[in-house]
Amino acid sequence: DAGITQSPRYKITETGRQVTLMCHQTWSHSYMFWYRQDLGHGLRLIYYSAAADITDKGEVPDGYVVSRSKTENFPLTLESATRSQTSVYFCASSPEPTVKLFFGSGTQLSVL
Amino acid sequence: GNSVTQMEGPVTLSEEAFLTINCTYTATGYPSLFWYVQYPGEGLQLLLKATKADDKGSNKGFEATYRKETTSFHLEKGSVQVSDSAVYFCALNNYGQNFVFGPGTRLSVLP
Numbered sequence: 001d002a003g004i005t006q007s008p009r010y011k012i013t014e015t016g017r018q019v020t021l022m023c024h025q026t027w028s029h030s031y032m033f034w035y036r037q038d039l040g041h042g043l044r045l046i047y048y049s050a051a052a053d054i055t056d057k058g059e060v061p062d063g064y065v066v067s068r069s070k071t072e073n074f075p076l077t078l079e080s081a082t083r084s085q086t087s088v089y090f091c092a093s094s095p096e097p098t099v100k101l102f103f104g105s106g107t108q109l110s111v112l
Numbered sequence: 113g114n115s116v117t118q119m120e121g122p123v124t125l126s127e128e129a130f131l132t133i134n135c136t137y138t139a140t141g142y143p144s145l146f147w148y149v150q151y152p153g154e155g156l157q158l159l160l161k162a163t164k165a166d167d168k169g170s171n172k173g174f175e176a177t178y179r180k181e182t183t184s185f186h187l188e189k190g191s192v193q194v195s196d197s198a199v200y201f202c203a204l205n206n207y208g209q210n211f212v213f214g215p216g217t218r219l220s221v222l223p
Contacts, residue, residue, distance in 0.1 A: 042215035103155030
């Protein structure tokens with residue numbers, strides 16, 4: 001089915017480990033986003049991408065790396081995970097930045 | 113900068129009760145305003161939106177009116193159902209800048 005899928009659904013890791021969260025969309029949307037959801041903060045933008053090979057920082061980019069070699073994929077990497085990165089991560093896509101966002105089901109990440 | 117403020121939750125209502133979730137925003141110009149809903153275990157999905165002052169967005173019995181004079185976009189529903197239990201996020205988008213979300217309001221509807 002067409003849509004936006006995230007993997008894994010759940011991930012437990014240890015501090016200092018590298019972790020990559022995957023995001024794949026089948027709509028060929030130009031824009032893709034990574035958010036983290038924390039109690040009391042709502043959703044905060046980590047990184048976004050306007051097209052393949054174009055990425056930019058959001059509100060909370062420190063400790064994260066993204067790439068976008070293909071339009072449909074937008075992986076998020078935590079290079080050296082910290083406990084403060086325990087969160088629920090959502091990927092989203094959109095054909096334009098002002099149009100509605102389409103969200104994946106999220107990845108629940110725990111860093112021990 | 114742009115920001116969104118929502119009423120603190122959680123909100124607990126009985127089935128068929130009237131719902132209001134307050135949302136106010138700070139932004140320059142005339143942003144577009146949105147309500148997103150997150151059902152348990154799922155990602156957010158758009159519930160309704162309004163793009164200019166005095167517009168009313170509506171969907172699934174929910175309504176919200178864009179009030180420029182009070183910088184508000186309150187969500188209302190006349191009779192909630194158990195299936196409306198979810199987290200509701202108010203958000204804005206200002207002239208192609210990135211979306212800004214409020215902290216979310218958890219709604220629990222009891223049978």
